[in-house]
Amino acid sequence: xxxxxxxxxxxxxxxxxxxxxxxxxxxxxxxxxxxxxxxxxxxxxxxxxxxxxxxxxxxxxxxxxxxxxxxxxxxxxxxxx
Amino acid sequence: xxxxxxxxxxxxxxxxxxxxxxxxxxxxxxxxxxxxxxxxxxxxxxxxxxxxxxxxxxxxxxxxxxxxxxxxxxxxxxxxxxxxxxxxxxxxxxxxxxxxxxxxxxxxxxxxxxxxxxxxxxxxxxxxxxxxxxxxxxxxxxxxxxxxxxxxxxxxxxxxxxxxxxxxxxxxxxxxxxxxxxxxxxxxxxxxxxxxxxxxxxxxxxxxxxxxxxxxxxxxxxxxxxxxxxxxxxxxxxxxxxxxxxxxxxxxxxxxxxxxxxxxxxxxxxxxxxxxxxxxxxxxxxxxxxxxxxxxxxxxxxxxxxxxxxxxxxxxxxxxxxxxxxxxxxxxxxxxxxxxxxxxxxxxxxxxxxxxxxxxxxxxxxxxxxxxxxxxxxxxxxxxxxxxxxxxxxxxxxxxxxxxxxxxxxxxxxxxxxxxxxxxxxxxxxxxxxxxxxxxxxxxxxxxxxxxxxxxxxxxxxxxxxxxxxxxxxxxxxxxxxxxxxxxxxxxxxxxxxxxxxxxxxxxxxxxxxxxxxxxxxxxxxxxxxxxxxxxxxxxxxxxxxxxxxxxxxxxxxxxxxxxxxxxxxxxxxxxxxxxxxxxxxxxxxxxxxxxxxxxxxxxxxxxxxxxxxxxxxxxxxxxxxxxxxxxxxxxxxxxxxxxxxxxxxxxxxxxxxxxxxxxxxxxxxxxxxxxxxxxxxxxxxxxxxxxxxxxxxxxxxxxxxxxxxxx
Numbered sequence: 001x002x003x004x005x006x007x008x009x010x011x012x013x014x015x016x017x018x019x020x021x022x023x024x025x026x027x028x029x030x031x032x033x034x035x036x037x038x039x040x041x042x043x044x045x046x047x048x049x050x051x052x053x054x055x056x057x058x059x060x061x062x063x064x065x066x067x068x069x070x071x072x073x074x075x076x077x078x079x080x081x
Numbered sequence: 082x083x084x085x086x087x088x089x090x091x092x093x094x095x096x097x098x099x100x101x102x103x104x105x106x107x108x109x110x111x112x113x114x115x116x117x118x119x120x121x122x123x124x125x126x127x128x129x130x131x132x133x134x135x136x137x138x139x140x141x142x143x144x145x146x147x148x149x150x151x152x153x154x155x156x157x158x159x160x161x162x163x164x165x166x167x168x169x170x171x172x173x174x175x176x177x178x179x180x181x182x183x184x185x186x187x188x189x190x191x192x193x194x195x196x197x198x199x200x201x202x203x204x205x206x207x208x209x210x211x212x213x214x215x216x217x218x219x220x221x222x223x224x225x226x227x228x229x230x231x232x233x234x235x236x237x238x239x240x241x242x243x244x245x246x247x248x249x250x251x252x253x254x255x256x257x258x259x260x261x262x263x264x265x266x267x268x269x270x271x272x273x274x275x276x277x278x279x280x281x282x283x284x285x286x287x288x289x290x291x292x293x294x295x296x297x298x299x300x301x302x303x304x305x306x307x308x309x310x311x312x313x314x315x316x317x318x319x320x321x322x323x324x325x326x327x328x329x330x331x332x333x334x335x336x337x338x339x340x341x342x343x344x345x346x347x348x349x350x351x352x353x354x355x356x357x358x359x360x361x362x363x364x365x366x367x368x369x370x371x372x373x374x375x376x377x378x379x380x381x382x383x384x385x386x387x388x389x390x391x392x393x394x395x396x397x398x399x400x401x402x403x404x405x406x407x408x409x410x411x412x413x414x415x416x417x418x419x420x421x422x423x424x425x426x427x428x429x430x431x432x433x434x435x436x437x438x439x440x441x442x443x444x445x446x447x448x449x450x451x452x453x454x455x456x457x458x459x460x461x462x463x464x465x466x467x468x469x470x471x472x473x474x475x476x477x478x479x480x481x482x483x484x485x486x487x488x489x490x491x492x493x494x495x496x497x498x499x500x501x502x503x504x505x506x507x508x509x510x511x512x513x514x515x516x517x518x519x520x521x522x523x524x525x526x527x528x529x530x531x532x533x534x535x536x537x538x539x540x541x542x543x544x545x546x547x548x549x550x551x552x553x554x555x556x557x558x559x560x561x562x563x564x565x566x567x568x569x570x571x572x573x574x575x576x577x578x579x580x581x582x583x584x585x586x587x588x589x590x591x592x593x594x595x596x597x598x599x600x601x602x603x604x605x606x607x608x609x610x611x612x613x614x615x616x617x618x619x620x621x622x623x624x625x626x627x628x629x630x631x632x633x634x635x636x637x638x639x640x641x642x643x644x645x646x647x648x649x650x651x652x653x654x655x656x657x658x659x660x661x662x663x664x665x666x667x668x669x670x671x672x673x674x675x676x677x678x679x680x681x682x683x684x685x686x687x688x689x690x691x692x693x694x695x696x697x698x699x700x701x702x703x704x705x706x707x708x709x710x711x712x713x714x715x716x717x718x719x720x721x722x723x724x725x726x727x728x729x730x731x732x733x734x735x736x737x738x739x740x741x742x743x744x745x746x747x748x749x750x751x752x753x754x755x756x757x758x759x760x761x762x763x764x765x766x767x768x769x770x771x772x773x774x775x776x777x778x779x780x781x782x783x784x785x786x787x788x789x790x791x792x793x
Contacts, residue, residue, distance in 0.1 A: 027317060032565040034324040035145040037184035037331075047351070047570075051360045054456045055465075057570060059351075062181050062342070064570040066452050068459075071565050 010067070010075035011056055013046040019077030020044075021060075026074040029067070033075075037061050044077065086127065088137045088168070089247055092157065092192060093176035094184055095143035096445070096571040098204040101234040102176055103140040104579055106244075111140075111583075123168070130248035139168060145184070147191045148290055148320050151489040155292075161195060162286055162293040164278050172198045172251060174243075179209040179231070180572070182216065182340060186331040187324065189225070190258040194282035198251035199227045202243060206231040208572075214342050221338040226254040235577070259326055261285050262319070268305040275301065289316045350445075350572040358449045358570075367450055370441075371472075377433045378476060378507070385429040390705065393422030412608060420604025423689060424596055426705075427477060428589050430507045434476035435588040436581065438469060443576035451568060461548050462555030464493040464566065471497070471547065474504030475540070478757045479595045480588050482764055490564045498765060499773055500551045502757050505543035508688040509748060511705050513539055515692050516745050519721050520738045542749055550780075596687075596756035603686035603755060610657040610683075611697060618654035622647065645700035652698060657682070671747065671782070672740040672789040674729070681747075688753045699723040739792030743785040751781035 013019055021040050024030040033039070038060045047057040047064065054069035093099035107126030124140040141160060142153035149155040160168045173192050177185030193199050203218070222229040228246045232239035261269070261281050269284045276284065287294050288311060291302045356362050397414045404410040441447040447469065455465030466488045473481030478501050488494040517535050524531045613619065626647040630640065652658060661678035668678055676698045684691035696703040701723055704716030727735040752758060752774050762770035
């Protein structure tokens with residue numbers, strides 16, 4: 001049986017949508033988020049949209065942060081079930 | 082302050098309310114100094130606990146973890162991680178934002194593993210209630226093995242208990258949070274001995290982040306790194322792993338201590354962001370706030386500035402009247418007091434600007450500005466955080482350059498520092514006012530004062546020059562913004578006015594302390610260069626005019642005329658004139674003569690000195706030293722009339738529009754501020770200070786040259 005898991009990056013999330021971080025492709029981004037207390041498995045909710053969709057603001061673990069789009073594209077998410 | 086009373090450090094994540102707690106605990110006892118060698122504030126206060134027990138309390142810059150990512154964070158890490166550091170604390174109070182506990186516990190667990198006694202403070206207890214966040218404190222304290230105290234710095238609750246615990250003997254937990262990877266254990270032992278610590282983790286930290294211990298242990302650490310086959314690459318991976326393990330453990334602790342978040346819906350803060358960080362309204366509001374700030378700097382600050390000018394002038398006049406006429410009296414009044422007056426007159430503008438910046442930071446709004454501006458600023462090699470120093474640069478570059486320290490990326494910080502002096506600071510205003518008035522009539526254009534429009538134009542010129550130069554630096558340094566930039570958007574809160582007051586006071590003090598030595602020396606040197614000359618030329622002039630003035634039949638006007646002539650002849654015989662004449666061939670292509678040369682030399686100390694020097698050269702009262710707006714305007718007109726009458730050797734007027742424009746451009750760009758240079762040298766070192774001086778001077782020269790040649 002094949003199971004497909006819908007995967008997308010943090011940069012592709014729409015405002016208000018939620019997702020769970022499944023992997024982070026850049027070690028640097030991973031470290032920067034870890035320092036803020038955000039790790040794989042954390043639920044992220046996207047905040048409003050900035051012009052050009054960059055930077056990207058989201059809330060995870062009660063912390064609201066923003067990341068540049070380039071960095072947010074390294075953060076892969078799966079849909080919250 | 083007794084150096085041997087115990088030292089307690091406040092440590093916390095940014096925005097945890099740490100500084101508020103420090104202010105509440107210390108009142109106005111605090112002494113702000115610098116950490117040795119760097120200009121990061123070191124806030125210290127001696128406070129009394131119970132039973133006449135005294136401790137020293139230190140506020141350290143906020144940090145997310147013990148692995149620093151900016152200059153500010155580095156100092157906190159160095160102090161905690163290096164037992165040899167003179168500020169290494171005896172105890173640490175970890176201040177946690179009660180609404181972001183996992184983040185706070187991450188930091189707390191790291192500090193605990195350093196085997197420094199820890200007290201954990203749950204700050205913002207009032208907000209926890211508001212957001213229906215609850216936790217069993219006793220349970221948390223029991224699991225962690227450290228005292229946990231709920232405090233609200235805002236409502237001043239829990240402080241008594243905190244003080245009591247701060248004074249008691251604290252045990253160091255012997256259960257490390259994290260197990261050090263086995264291959265490292267053997268190499269740690271010898272270093273532990275020489276560092277005189279029993280914390281494995283402290284030494285492990287030193288291996289992963291060798292900078293924290295300083296040069297003394299460099300060889301030892303490098304040797305151990307080699308032995309354990311540790312590369313930078315693996316070090317980074319180990320750091321990630323460590324944080325992951327800690328976060329995992331923290332999660333478990335939170336569950337065990339019954340941590341619950343009651344509310345799920347959007348908080349007020351999120352609702353505010355829907356407007357303040359909106360893709361259109363956000364910018365509209367930011368621009369409106371900027372306009373308010375300008376209004377404050379230019380209109381509201383005028384009153385206090387006039388008062389200060391009047392005051393220095395009266396002190397100077399008073400001293401001139403009561404002290405005997407002697408060179409020391411002239412040195413005191415024309416040199417030292419004039420110099421100090423020149424500094425403190427800028428305090429109102431600087432205080433206003435920092436008032437706004439601090440309110441914006443305290444309230445959490447500044448992070449939204451960074452969020453809104455980051456994308457726009459990035460192509461120029463800036464960070465969103467550069468907006469703050471650039472705004473500050475419109476009052477004064479000195480404190481603004483100090484504010485760049487929280488920009489984590491070194492290149493972005495460097496670029497920001499390099500272009501901040503191009504922003505039109507308040508010291509340029511008197512220069513611009515004089516020069517614009519020389520060839521622009523005070524007429525209204527579309528309802529605006531024409532001169533005001535030119536002035537505004539010069540602010541834009543400064544801003545665009547900053548953008549262009551930043552872009553050039555970005556290209557020259559081949560900089561690509563490839564470093565990760567994460568920033569918190571903290572919950573909005575009412576600014577604590579006490580914090581705002583303290584910060585404004587400290588920034589104003591920073592400015593005075595940053596410039597007074599330079600200004601004092603320069604004022605004395607300038608006074609000497611103008612008051613003395615080689616050989617006995619000056620005495621000859623003096624003698625000649627004493628004879629002329631002693632004639633009986635002189636009218637009052639004639640006396641004034643002769644006095645002025647004498648002054649300008651004396652100046653011509655001074656050392657300053659020699660310097661101006663030496664400089665003349667260089668500045669001739671810009672349309673300047675040796676007299677302007679003198680003013681360029683003197684205004685290297687600070688731009689506004691230009692106006693004062695012009696008045697000395699042309700024997701008029703310095704308009705900025707006169708009492709009252711009307712008198713100043715009159716003084717300015719008198720000086721302008723005199724300057725307009727100045728002729729070149731061939732009889733044509735010296736101050737053509739081309740020359741005036743060339744001067745304006747020169748002052749818009751040139752590095753005419755010793756103190757900015759001094760601050761840059763402190764922040765970035767000799768090399769970058771030299772680069773700044775060179776590029777600004779060359780650019781100013783070329784731009785002024787082009788302006789003059791095109792116009793004439």
